[in-house]
Amino acid sequence: MSCALCGSGNQAEFTAEMVVHFAGLKNVDIPGVWVFPKLLICLNCGLSKFSVPEKKLGLLASGTTNSQGLTRSERVARPEPAIDPIM
Secondary structure (H helix, E strand, C coil): CCCCCCCCCCEEEECCEEECCCCCCHHHCCCCECCCCCEEECCCCCCEEECCCCEEEEEEEEHCCCCCCHHHCCCCCCCCCCCCCCC
């Protein structure tokens, strides 16, 4: 398969993690949706492609947060911030 932008066949697949945020100030308090896609990147021009899994796509389409409608094991736990004691 060749790149849709430059026509190069010099492409590679990578794994990624990203958070997709809802746009606009009205959504500033809504957590983003975590996705872990495989990226296809053209190593000549940088054009990148990825697909969002169907379940995560449903969350984005409905405008819900990443924890609603997911099983406990699918929720991303956020660690407590470390507090350094003052000495």
